[in-house]
Amino acid sequence: MSGTPRIVVLAGGVGGSRFVLGVRAALRARGIDDTAAALTVVVNTGDDLWLSGVRLQPDVDSITYALAGVNDTERGWGRQGDTERVNHELQEWGAGWPWFTLGDLDLGTHLARTGWLRDGLTPTQVLERMSHRWDLGARLLPMTDAEVDTVVVLEDGARLHFQEWWTRHRATLAPARFENPGVEAASPAPGVVEAIADADAVLLAPSNPVVSIGPIVSVPGVRDALRSTSAPVVGVSPIVGGKVVRGMADVCLTAIGVDTSAVAVAGLYGARERGGLLDTWLLAEEDEAAAAEVAGLGIRSLVRPLWMTDAARQAALGAAALDAAEV
């Protein structure tokens, strides 16, 4: 391919950010210095919420901090070296959620964002402004400018914000379903559909299929854009050896009646040639035996190492995804 390729990645938070780091590294390894011109990340905003008067965007922040190199890699969320003085004070006031920690540096992000939202900027404009602080090497777009938080509906009809279900209850309450109220009326954020339409490759990060990729493709217009782009659509399995690597995708998949397996997730996304989203599915070496079944779904499968446990493995996976898309 001549010139700068245009790569679009759909991503959630932690799995998403590791993959995006890998794609950025793989682009750099191909001699593309201006990765910000090459790489657009459409980020899940279904985890977002209002708390203590500020707007939190967990997946947006995970990706921003990871690309900036200021994320807490040990804890897996928030800023490196953060403190919790403000959080402690909020708890003394009985404000916010006692089981939900907001770091001081992180709160700086939320305050800046909320201030700009209050000034009338859209979430897309806020994210663009926030992207100037660091050299992220990618353009970040929220999936939508609308507020479509994720609600977990339990068997007894109780409704919890996704963050409460996950952070407070550690996904121990069996969900009946997940809802994104208002998503039917939402539109893709400006630039999302265009980026997908003009892409040379669209990559689905190994993010949670139900609560990260699910909300993005539920925004009306995104699925059609994926279906109609001339770019190959390559997905990476978040399930390795029949297990979630980290997080609660198994509980989420069970709730929607999908097995925790690489094949079942491929089936959930579906083959583009049969009305679904995928041309190619990257399977872990541990799931090699499932390749024929994936092929039976009408999706080409490629067996690759899918662990993203260090920078070298992330870059190798990024390169494998770009190769699969013939970039």
Ligand code: GDP
């Ligand atoms: P969240 O928004 O922070 O929950 O993160 P994502 O939705 O982006 O990613 C969570 C998913 O990433 C989990 O379901 C994991 O299965 C997947 N994941 C995490 N680490 C790895 C890895 O090293 N390899 C692969 N293939 N998937 C991973």
Ligand code: CA
């Ligand atoms: Ca998330």
